[in-house]
Amino acid sequence: MENIHSHLGHSANGLLQEIRQQTAVNIQACYQCGKCSAGCPLAGEMDFPPSLLMRMIQVNKPETDEKVLGAYSMWVCLTCNTCSSRCPMEIDIPRVMDHLREKSFTLGKTNKKASPIIDFHKAFLKSIEVNGRLHELGLIVYYKMLTFRLMQDVMLAPGMLLRGKLHLFPERIRQRKQLAAIFKRTYKRRKEQEV
Amino acid sequence: MNIGFYPGCSMQGSSPEYNESVQAICSALGISLIEVSDWNCCGATAAHNLNRELSLALPARILAHAAADGLEEVLVPCAACYNRLKMVQHEIGADRKLQDSISEILDEPYQGNARILSILDFLERDVEPLLAEKIMKPLKQKIACYYGCLLVRPQNILDAKRHEDPQSMDHIMQLLGAEAIDWAFKTECCGAGLSVSKTGVVAELSGRILDDAAHRGAKAIIVACPMCHSNLDMRRKAIEQHRNKDFDLPVMYITQAIGLALGIDPVKLGLKRHFVPVNLEL
């Protein structure tokens, strides 16, 4: 009986409504033509191609919403915008992906397979928070600490150093305190929203 | 001519040759660029994937600095930074409430009116008209212009013409004497920010791009995005291993190609910094 997909028990405040309210994207407009999935360069990597993800949100049940938030799809999405540029209903799928990622991340529901990708983003933001600008070497070192992928890309580093593409020391902005305050305010707001 | 300039992290970090070539052709053509003061990172993919407010606030700070510097327009050669700045300008500009909210985070009023120029906007408007007289060494080669995603999509917000088959780089390359081939992967994705965390994906996606360009007889690929460049150039070994095939296909920034045609020293254009050597017969 578990496999029977029931359309009873719709949520009144599921992802469908939340996305409509917070991003102004109406996923009900999707008529499942699949053009997004057909054009998506990453569809093959995803557990649910974009059109299927839209359908799952349309179903609007707590169980499917859980599946959506735990999906791998949005973490491999590269925001290339191919889907939305061709969507006949002009649905801003990349915006939805952004929403799903942030929601899944703040609720701690992220797909396990996505950890290296998320760790990379975390390392990236850390580098900016500290320096104001990206410091590639710092980013890579921090990323390796998070993922234990110690040997990855080691062969690339000497070549990069040789060609002046990797700097030992970060370039920093002057108003670092002001920038750190910007980071802090966004974190604080997110905490408030969770409460 | 004074134009604001936002280099972004890549041009200072892993893609210095893009910066060098932009600077070299500007000084050759008498265009001066004024760097936005104390600029910060735009937040790139990481910010909009994990923290929407941060993804708006970081570019908003850049725009605020440009406004404070009195810059009416800002050239943003990095396609990724350009895309983020345009998106943020579009989103915040259209939403009063969001403006207030972002001003609060910035702790200063949002000022986002500077006109953001992509490298293609800039080249088309300010460089193209000067080119004809200054070309010393025409690039008589078959080349493939690769635009990627971030310069053309979302087409409505970026106001991209012919977004499925853009022409502006092709046009410039033709002016330089090259033959710009008609190919199918002009605006396909290279794998972008998954370069480190999912190198396999980049090898597959960038591999398809190299394959189509090579198959149609291109002798070089011309790009305008540091991410595209590093995926097609720096990741070449991984691509070749993945496809089990070697490609003799250098990847140049459009500004490097213009520099070469203007007769600028390849070293000054950063051409020695590439992983795939550029040995075009000129």
Add this chain to the structure above:
Amino acid sequence: MARIGVFVCHCGENISATVECDKVAQAAAGFPGVVHSIDYKYMCSDPGQNMIREAIREKNLTGVVVASCSPRMHEPTFRQACSEAGLNPFLCEMANLREHCSWVHEKGEATTKKAIDLVRMMVEKVKRNQPLYPIRVPVTKTALVVGGGIAGIQAALDIANGGNKVIMVEREPSIGGHMSQLSETFPTLDCSQCILTPRMVEVAQHPNITLYTYAELIGLDGFIGNFKAKIRKKAKSVDEKICTGCALCTTKCPQKKIPSEFNEGLGKRTAIYVPFPQAVPNKPVIDKDHCTYYKTGKCKICEKVCPAQAIRFDQPDEIVEVAVGAVVIATGFTIHQTGFFPEYGYGRYPDVLTGLQFERLASASGPTLGEIRRPSDGKIPETIVFISCAGSRDPAKGIEYCSKICCMYIAKHAMLYQHKVHHGKSYVFYMDIRAGGKMYEEFVRRAITEDQVNYVRGRVSKIYERDGKLIVKGVDTLMGAEAVEIEADMVVLATAGIANPGAEELAQTLHVSYDGHHFFSEAHPKLRPVETNTAGIFLAGACQALKDIPESVAQASGAAGKVNILFSKSELTREPLIAVVNRSAPPEYSTCVGCFLCQPACPYQAIEKEEIKDRSGKVIKTVARVNPGLCQGCGTCVAFCRSKSIDIQGYTHEQVLAEVMAVLEND
């Protein structure tokens, strides 16, 4: 003294559920001038109408107010009932208690009070009504049919066979329209030209039909029964009366590489040409834009070879004015070209075709004589992909609607392909299969089950060319949105059907309304599907909305029926609700000061100048006069008149003001 009767209707429960009808009737009984007031369950029923008739006779009523529904539906019913009892029908008014009150409000005191107010307004109005008499106008029993496709042909033949005259205007050198381009027709697969050409010939030979081809309607004035149409007959540069149609000229013309419109650009034609072998009339025209002589002043080869000496290079365009009583618009549709689709190559790939181009390839009279061959290299495609909804149901591309005919013609195309290329593989990318129609669903099923056409549910994202193949990147949404990539030799796009370019301009010429996509609007989407909002102008075929051949023919016959009904009487009556400029005793004669601001304001050119003369014939005053035949009662002149000298009969200043005061004074 006014003696008004008020009749309050319950409309079953439609009104009485929220309005206390008995209270309304009681209140109305107390209004000044009301001598009779009752309520009843169904006023429009026979007993209800009898109540009105009897009251008029017994109480000698001078006016009637029926408080019921919208006058749109039942005004004629009640006015007829009054007329039968000897009361002038224009002394009967309706207060709309249903749409304006009971349906839009909750039950309550305020609702009943509003109903009472509505009745009070109408009582005050009807007290000021004047008896009016219908206007009689003569009818010119000739119809103008604009467009010579299957809809125009059917309408023209039906009108002509009904004994009335028809003038048909067709823009192209031949009649036949899109149907003449089709190979076979669904769901019977009978040959399109075989069933069409006899009708085309019948049009040409019919004694009641005058055919103007290579001609355009450029103006229309007048009103139902009495239109004046202006037609431009473009110079054909050929004297049709002398030309024998031998077509020698078309074989000798040096301009041989002009893309043929009839073959959708897949074949070539000459500058002097007959669009296709079965053309009606079967006589050539010279396309001035491509003719060597018109471009350079030299050539005239056609003139030299013409055995009948029929070439006339100096022939001018001719403007013809005709009087007609009715107009049938049957101007058809067009389709988007493949260049409309960025993701499918901006029209750059020669083997990506439209549905109409495929029709020409499949047609025995087409450029390949019915063999399906690629335009690029002439090869027979081994794999072919059909894509439905190419532009239709695509708000991003500006078209929300379904083009309606594509699902069926795609099934037909795939079938024709499989019949002609037995070893070939065909794929159809679709979102939904819309096959509502007699034997339509069965037809599509046959394509799938008998002819092995592969239907894939999903939309194609991109097409690109590689090594002579077209790579089609689609998806199968019934397989969990799995990617489907097909290396095709030919792709056929079912591009969206759209209104003809120039449809908007034509609508403005004809004073008919049109929708956001420039399709002409019918007067009522359900009950008046062949009429426009302009009396005497009717619609047939795809110019109203996309439709297939049987539907176009049915609508054309419907429009023809309407025309024949109109022409069945020698004069027709119109409601006298028109503008009138007042007249009074000397020395004023009228309050009109003759400023004639009304004249340019009138959209129907109905304002005339009238000279008022004394007995000796001296002009005392020039005032405005409204031509009752032309006036449509729109009231624009009333708004423009600075001296309040114009009134709409039945809606005079006095009547409308009385209605307003009836509410204000009571509050």
